[in-house]
Amino acid sequence: MSAPIRLQKIIAQAGIVSRRKAEELILDGRVQVNGQTVTELGTKADPERDHIRVDGKLLHGAQQQRYLMLNKPKGYVTTASDPEGRPTVMKFVERAGVRVFPVGRLDYQSEGLLLMTNDGELANALTRAAAKVEKIYLVKISGKPNEAGLDQLRSGIMIERGKPGLREGRVMTAPAKIRLMRDAENPWYEVTLIEGRNREIRKMFEEIGHHVEKIRRVGYGPLVLDIPPGEVRELSADEVEALRRAVRAKSASPSARAPKKRARGHSSVGPAPKRRAAKSTRPRAKADPSR
Structure with missing residues (x-):
């Protein structure tokens, strides 16, 4: 048995919607756990044992995230x-x-x-x-x-x-x-x-x-x-x-x-600061603007 986790996280991991949208689904009464409608955001469930339905459709566990x-x-x-x-x-x-x-x-x-x-x-x-x-x-x-x-x-x-x-x-x-x-x-x-x-x-x-x-x-x-x-x-x-x-x-x-403020006076055309790219096992192809 896995440890119970928050419903919105279970729904998000199933690849249906984002966690924020999952919270809205719960508040709207569109989520059921073991046949009972849940509207409390703090509710937890066991994704391996509990039957969780969103709009009547049964979740079949979390998808592999890609x-x-x-x-x-x-x-x-x-x-x-x-x-x-x-x-x-x-x-x-x-x-x-x-x-x-x-x-x-x-x-x-x-x-x-x-x-x-x-x-x-x-x-x-x-x-x-x-x-x-x-x-x-x-x-x-x-x-x-x-x-x-x-x-x-x-x-x-x-x-x-x-x-x-x-x-x-x-x-x-x-x-x-x-x-x-x-x-x-x-x-x-x-x-x-x-x-x-x-x-x-x-x-x-x-x-x-x-x-x-x-x-x-x-x-x-x-x-x-x-x-x-x-x-x-x-x-x-x-x-x-x-x-x-x-x-x-x-x-x-x-x-x-902080409160939003519009920056002014960016007049330099010089090179932008160097940015560190994440490591990749593939060789990097330079972006050629001539194409």
């Missing part, structure tokens, strides 16, 4: 299904043997690093706004932005909230790190964000008068993209732990607890 990195090609939507019939990223993880879901999104035309997992608790922690886990993109711009425009992006800029045409108002973006990677008629920039608003990078550059031609995500917290387009690989135990540390570090930082 953590995958996908190099998403453009032309795929980051959802489990699409009402318009467009291809989804689920095509690339069908052979994983267990159902996993995207953490955050890359839009239809964007490509690059996409984390997929059935660990609802970690996925929820990574996508919370307070997590502020850095995401790094290589971005090709039509035309050359001037420094005044780039400084606006570095400081935070007003963009349309949500999807185009919904009239949801405007919102200020968090300050971004931006540095030139290739100087050309249509240059490449490295853009580092700590949030993931809908089509955020495209909207940011549109606000300063430049169309975004390509977006490729090459980093997510401690993870570095190191596989070809359309390929999937398992994260190592060290990489998973590095993701957890990144969330804990951001959540515990004074800036995460």
